[in-house]
Amino acid sequence: MSGEGPSLRERRRAETQRMIQSHAMRLFTEHGYDATTVNHVARASGVSTMTVYRHFPTKEDLVLHDRYDPLIAARVAARPADEPLVRRIGRTLVETTREVVGPAGDAPGARSAPEKDLLLARLRLMMDTPALRARHLDGQFATQKAIVDALLGDAPDPEAEFRTWVAASTCLAAMYVALMRWAHEDGRPDLPGLIAAALGDAFDDDFGDALG
Structure with missing residues (x-):
């Protein structure tokens, strides 16, 4: 219903996005942006590479995405x-x-x-x-x-x-x-x-x- 807060599904999606982005930023900071791949981010986050791409269509989005x-x-x-x-x-x-x-x-x-x-x-x-x-x-x-x-x-x-x-x-x-x-x-x-x-x-x- 309109006027209500985010649904459970939306909250879980947002939490997953924050978790993946947090791991990505840590890896980019520690190892460099160019040296870190989306596969590295997926392994650090404990999710599949496809899951990363569902939330962040490009590698650049892992840095630049915000709400x-x-x-x-x-x-x-x-x-x-x-x-x-x-x-x-x-x-x-x-x-x-x-x-x-x-x-x-x-x-x-x-x-x-x-x-x-x-x-x-x-x-x-x-x-x-x-x-x-x-x-x-x-x-x-x-x-x-x-x-x-x-x-x-x-x-x-x-x-x-x-x-x-x-x-x-x-x-x-x-x-x-x-x-x-x-x-x-x-x-x-x-x-x-x-x-x-x-x-x-x-x-x-x-x-x-x-x-x-």
């Missing part, structure tokens, strides 16, 4: 309709990232979150692996499209669609620069703060109120 696009799209759509586009998108990116990485390092309750560690490992691999950098561009386009579709619906006005694509692509480009700096600095800075600063520089606006 954030639907979440970001839903949250952007839920923000007040009279809010400027770049603030609807930018604030959502900052707030969602805060949930992923947790409080800033000097804030009460700050800790090393598993999602934060996974994100940092993925970014490091992406920076070092040309094939992953190329696939990341596809992923960024998919995120842009999810945001645009969530904001405009099925039959957008061409001018509104153009403005929304510009806003989404610029916000995500600013976020990408912040992610790269965060990874280069080994995850030490506060990532949501970096994203807010990058958005502020891009749009000459203050996104610090989204830091929470």
Whole structure:
């Protein structure tokens, strides 16, 4: 029924995906992306190679797959309709990232979150692996499209669609620069703060109120 949480089957699928991806990231980090095969990942995960491919159609997906696009799209759509586009998108990116990485390092309750560690490992691999950098561009386009579709619906006005694509692509480009700096600095800075600063520089606006 709609409105209910994920089914048992969906939860089990998500758990299997997380388990396989965790083993894959460990192997990629320990042995290198190119030296690790999908067969290696399957053996480490205790599943068949076909099971890995059912969850991750390509080797690159083992690194780049995440669950954030639907979440970001839903949250952007839920923000007040009279809010400027770049603030609807930018604030959502900052707030969602805060949930992923947790409080800033000097804030009460700050800790090393598993999602934060996974994100940092993925970014490091992406920076070092040309094939992953190329696939990341596809992923960024998919995120842009999810945001645009969530904001405009099925039959957008061409001018509104153009403005929304510009806003989404610029916000995500600013976020990408912040992610790269965060990874280069080994995850030490506060990532949501970096994203807010990058958005502020891009749009000459203050996104610090989204830091929470």
